[in-house]
Amino acid sequence: MTDPSRQPVPPPRSRGSIALLEANCTSCMLCARECPDWCIEIDSHTEAVPAGTERGRARQHHVLDRFAIDFGLCMWCGICIEVCPFDALFWSPELVPSAADPVDLIAERDVLGELLAGVPLPEVLHPGAVPMTEQSRS
Secondary structure (H helix, E strand, O other): OOOOOOOOOOOOOOOOEEEEOHHHOOOOOHHHHHOOOOOEEEEEEEEEEOOOOOOOOOEEEEEEEEEEEEOOOOOOOOHHHHHOOOOOEEEEOOOOOOOOOHHHHEEOHHHHHHHHHHOOOOOOOOOOOOOOOHHHHO
16 A cells, blocks of 8 residues: 555656746746746736946836746646746656645645755856856755
């Protein structure tokens, strides 16, 4: 008899689920626009950034309020991960827990951030690049 509290290990070539590195997300909405299932919801607001110099002007940047993926609709195609220009989305080997209620399959940004713990650290491809560390994940 198997232990129901133990999460099954995905097969070696499984994509698992999608994880979010919130610090890299700029709310550009590319992932949500390119998703063929429209399962990604992003809400953000803009904040003014004061000018850096005396003659400079104030800028606007987006602040992420909500990032959610409905895994009941997601077909795990990976388009969102491929189109993200800021490397905010990753494949995680963690599996999305099953749920009896479809509403429970909607993963908010805190859950997507927890899935990031299982993502293997990428190798540095350029000698001058700053590698991702465990501290940059949290």
